[in-house]
Amino acid sequence: MNKNGCRTLLFWAVCFTLPIAMLAVxxxxxxxxxxxxxxxxxxxxxxxxxxxxxxxxxLLCGQGSIFYSFAQxxxxxTWGLYSYYLASPFxxxxxxxDQNHLTLAIYVIVALKLGCMQLAxxxxxxxxFSLSPAWALTLGLCYTWSTWTVTNLRNxxxxxxxxxxPLAAWRCHRLIIGGSFAPLxxxxxIDVITCWYMAYITLLFLCLFVLFExxxxxxxxxxxxxxxxxxxxxxxxxxxxxxxxxxxxTFVPTVLAMLGGSGSSxxxxxxxxxxxxxLGFLPSQWAPDAVPQFFAGIIPLVLSACFLLTPKVDCKxxxxxxxxxxxxAASSIFGALQFxxxxxxxxxxxxxxxxxxxxxxLIWTAAHYLYARATAEKSEEETAxxxxxxxxxxxxxxxLLLFACVDLGLNAHSAWEKIYYNYTQEQHNxxxxxxxxxxxQIKQADTDPFYRFDKTYNRIGxxxxxxxxxxxxxxxxxxxxxxPAAIRFLNSMGYSSVGEFSTVYASPxxxxxxxxxxxxxxTWGTPAGYRATGIExxxxxxxxxxxxxxxxxxxxxxxxxxxxIPNGGNPFERQNALFSAITGSTVELxxxxxxxxxxxxxRLSWTVDVPANSIGYAYVVRGENAGxxxxxxxxxxxxxxxxxxxRFSNNVREVNSQIVESATxxxxxxxxxxxxxAVPAGTGCxxxxxxxxxxxxxxxxxxxxxxxxxxxxxxxxxxxxxxxxDTTLLLSIPYDKGWQARVDGSEAxxxxxxxxxxxxxxxxxxxxxxxxxxxxxxxxxxxxxxLVGCGAMAFIGIWTVRRxxxxxxxxxASAPSLRS
Numbered sequence: 001m002n003k004n005g006c007r008t009l010l011f012w013a014v015c016f017t018l019p020i021a022m023l024a025v026x027x028x029x030x031x032x033x034x035x036x037x038x039x040x041x042x043x044x045x046x047x048x049x050x051x052x053x054x055x056x057x058x059l060l061c062g063q064g065s066i067f068y069s070f071a072q073x074x075x076x077x078t079w080g081l082y083s084y085y086l087a088s089p090f091x092x093x094x095x096x097x098d099q100n101h102l103t104l105a106i107y108v109i110v111a112l113k114l115g116c117m118q119l120a121x122x123x124x125x126x127x128x129f130s131l132s133p134a135w136a137l138t139l140g141l142c143y144t145w146s147t148w149t150v151t152n153l154r155n156x157x158x159x160x161x162x163x164x165x166p167l168a169a170w171r172c173h174r175l176i177i178g179g180s181f182a183p184l185x186x187x188x189x190i191d192v193i194t195c196w197y198m199a200y201i202t203l204l205f206l207c208l209f210v211l212f213e214x215x216x217x218x219x220x221x222x223x224x225x226x227x228x229x230x231x232x233x234x235x236x237x238x239x240x241x242x243x244x245x246x247x248x249x250t251f252v253p254t255v256l257a258m259l260g261g262s263g264s265s266x267x268x269x270x271x272x273x274x275x276x277x278x279l280g281f282l283p284s285q286w287a288p289d290a291v292p293q294f295f296a297g298i299i300p301l302v303l304s305a306c307f308l309l310t311p312k313v314d315c316k317x318x319x320x321x322x323x324x325x326x327x328x329a330a331s332s333i334f335g336a337l338q339f340x341x342x343x344x345x346x347x348x349x350x351x352x353x354x355x356x357x358x359x360x361x362l363i364w365t366a367a368h369y370l371y372a373r374a375t376a377e378k379s380e381e382e383t384a385x386x387x388x389x390x391x392x393x394x395x396x397x398x399x400l401l402l403f404a405c406v407d408l409g410l411n412a413h414s415a416w417e418k419i420y421y422n423y424t425q426e427q428h429n430x431x432x433x434x435x436x437x438x439x440x441q442i443k444q445a446d447t448d449p450f451y452r453f454d455k456t457y458n459r460i461g462x463x464x465x466x467x468x469x470x471x472x473x474x475x476x477x478x479x480x481x482x483x484p485a486a487i488r489f490l491n492s493m494g495y496s497s498v499g500e501f502s503t504v505y506a507s508p509x510x511x512x513x514x515x516x517x518x519x520x521x522x523t524w525g526t527p528a529g530y531r532a533t534g535i536e537x538x539x540x541x542x543x544x545x546x547x548x549x550x551x552x553x554x555x556x557x558x559x560x561x562x563x564x565i566p567n568g569g570n571p572f573e574r575q576n577a578l579f580s581a582i583t584g585s586t587v588e589l590x591x592x593x594x595x596x597x598x599x600x601x602x603r604l605s606w607t608v609d610v611p612a613n614s615i616g617y618a619y620v621v622r623g624e625n626a627g628x629x630x631x632x633x634x635x636x637x638x639x640x641x642x643x644x645x646x647r648f649s650n651n652v653r654e655v656n657s658q659i660v661e662s663a664t665x666x667x668x669x670x671x672x673x674x675x676x677x678a679v680p681a682g683t684g685c686x687x688x689x690x691x692x693x694x695x696x697x698x699x700x701x702x703x704x705x706x707x708x709x710x711x712x713x714x715x716x717x718x719x720x721x722x723x724x725x726d727t728t729l730l731l732s733i734p735y736d737k738g739w740q741a742r743v744d745g746s747e748a749x750x751x752x753x754x755x756x757x758x759x760x761x762x763x764x765x766x767x768x769x770x771x772x773x774x775x776x777x778x779x780x781x782x783x784x785x786x787l788v789g790c791g792a793m794a795f796i797g798i799w800t801v802r803r804x805x806x807x808x809x810x811x812x813a814s815a816p817s818l819r820s
Contacts, residue, residue: 029416033103037426045154047462048463050469051468054099065716067714071465071714073476074733074734077738124170125139125363129368130374134400137401139299143166160198164202168191169364171239181238181242193250214229247789248781249786267339271334286414293359297408331354430539431459432459445533452474453519453521487501507654510549513547514547514699516551517732520546520547523543524542533545552707554732555702556729570621572617572686591611594609606687610656613692617655617689618655620645629646632671633669635671655687717733720767721763722766724765735750738777741761742772
């Protein structure tokens with residue numbers, strides 16, 4: 001390899017390793033794993049993604065099904081989970097690490113993505129604007145270590161889009177200049193395959209960016225016709241469509257998996273405050289969920305300002321550039337624009353998800369300014385060369401790069417101090433090890449294929465996906481990709497806040513737990529109706545309790561099982577309606593009980609009389625204007641304060657922990673959650689009692705005709721069921737079109753029950769083998785569409801090669817052509 005080749009290789013090696021080195025420096029400085037005690041698992045990386053990565057690694061090792069899992073919210077199609085969180089090819093790195101070192105695997109994945117982001121952006125800046133290596137490296141670093149990137153290392157699934165964006169932008173430029181569209185289609189396909197959510201945002205931006213590039217082309221002096229413009233628009237549209245076709249094998253089943261979900265539609269006029277907007281442009285001023293991440297270093301800010309003021313660029317294009325920058329900034333400011341960019345939903349957390357697009361345009365204008373200066377009159381360049389020696393010039397560029405590293409590093413450290421704290425890697429590892437030991441004891445004591453197990457505690461905060469990582473079936477689920485029908489069903493029955501996309505098992509509810517097969521519960525003390533077990537007690541003092549009333553997967557019903565979940569009422573009335581439908585007769589499992597209210601000093605307080613042989617339950621009713629983030633403190637008989645009435649906890653709560661043969665009296669209090677605050681206006685509390693005699697009678701009747709599977713695996717259920725008469729088998733599996741049922745080898749219809757929260761199969765009298773298998777809806781159709789896309793790409797490639805050969809063979813091929 002010659003000297004120039006070695007220099008080129010060295011440059012790209014430095015380009016790749018520099019942002020990784022900055023990551024290591026930040027980790028050492030902040031004391032973050034693997035160079036410090038604080039875990040790298042921050043926010044949703046701690047709450048959600050680590051569990052998903054653990055599950056994904058098990059899939060790569062041949063365990064489980066990528067199409068379906070029973071481990072969350074009764075069961076859900078997991079293709080959406082895979083395509084949103086886990087589809088990045090970088091995630092294959094997890095195979096190089098054992099399960100105990102997955103945090104390190106994620107750290108390595110993030111580091112590799114940062115290196116590739118730097119390579120992609122630096123390459124783009126060199127190609128698009130003919131920048132010198134030093135300038136391309138510096139501006140590329142400002143892109144890679146922008147505030148948006150620094151604050152979203154905790155969302156590694158989003159980072160691939162920043163690798164793809166410069167490549168897609170380059171192909172948009174080449175489409176305008178030369179008309180080629182097939183490479184853009186391939187990049188679009190990769191974008192969608194990697195993460196459909198970020199692909200949506202990126203493709204929406206490209207639709208605007210290609211017009212931006214077109215304007216630059218025209219204002220630079222190119223003479224184009226309306227027909228030419230229409231041709232380029234058609235080529236761009238075809239590239240997007242072709243890219244979607246190529247990615248249909250994952251895009252189609254993802255779309256079908258996500259149907260039925262709903263996001264918040266309460267759009268605020270402003271997503272933040274005017275003061276926070278100004279802070280977003282300044283270094284070291286980022287604050288979570290308030291300040292948009294516009295800052296990408298002082299250098300691109302200065303150069304972009306110079307671009308907007310320089311006469312070396314057409315005035316109309318500078319005005320257009322300013323308008324585009326303002327629009328992208330406004331997309332992080334105005335609620336309606338944010339709603340559109342985020343897929344017609346108001347995002348939950350991680351404010352300013354599109355600020356990286358502003359960063360890209362900011363650096364684009366900065367690079368354009370350097371390009372405009374480099375292409376100015378030759379006399380100016382020659383004068384500058386005489387005045388500045390090569391050594392001084394290189395020293396200046398090196399100083400600029402060092403300044404960028406310091407500037408970006410200080411900004412990153414300021415942000416990291418607000419992200420990585422209060423959760424150590426040792427704390428994480430200890431909890432995971434303890435949970436695995438505890439689960440192993442449960443599985444050793446109970447070898448039945450089907451039962452559910454859930455906890456009222458977790459690692460820390462909103463970590464509600466342990467089942468999928470530890471290998472047990474739970475009701476809790478916190479994911480953007482779950483079964484919306486199951487979540488609606490569970491939340492309507494009192495497990496969590498109605499209207500939320502997640503469900504949280506925060507307190508045992510004996511009747512519903514029994515119906516859904518929750519046989520083991522991890523909580524403090526032994527809940528009423530449950531029994532203590534000898535399973536090892538975790539270090540937090542909680543214990544594992546056994547539910548003797550837990551039913552198996554299916555029960556026989558003769559009633560109107562398709563009854564929709566009532567929109568009105570309360571969770572107790574809905575449970576009464578549910579059990580009435582199942583049994584075919586009107587039952588009142590729950591009865592309203594007497595409660596005397598006596599409030600004082602900002603506290604809501606009740607004296608509650610629980611009847612004999614009953615379990616008293618309370619349910620906090622939020623005020624109409626309380627919102628999801630207005631919690632209260634709930635307590636019974638002066639016990640521990642519970643954060644209640646908010647997004648992750650609006651649950652039916654137990655009043656008495658023991659069932660006794662005489663009536664008991666209890667005190668329930670609701671206090672302000674925040675010191676110095678007040679209980680939100682309109683807050684109230686419902687009190688009902690579960691009649692144990694009635695519950696036991698219903699349970700004994702339902703348990704006589706249970707379907708007990710001998711195989712219960714993700715995406716596959718099988719067992720023998722004996723029906724005393726023609727009946728309907730109700731399954732505690734959410735209805736999904738991907739399920740196929742067979743009875744004695746013959747296909748049987750599977751129907752929705754209770755607003756798709758459960759499923760049902762007709763069964764005739766006698767003994768039958770029942771088998772259920774799952775395949776993600778749309779997967780086959782998506783594969784066929786992808787084959788169509790591949791065929792189209794092959795045709796385009798063959799046609800292009802033949803056209804070039806004809807042009808090469810033409811005697812006029814070497815003649816100069818005019819640029820239209």
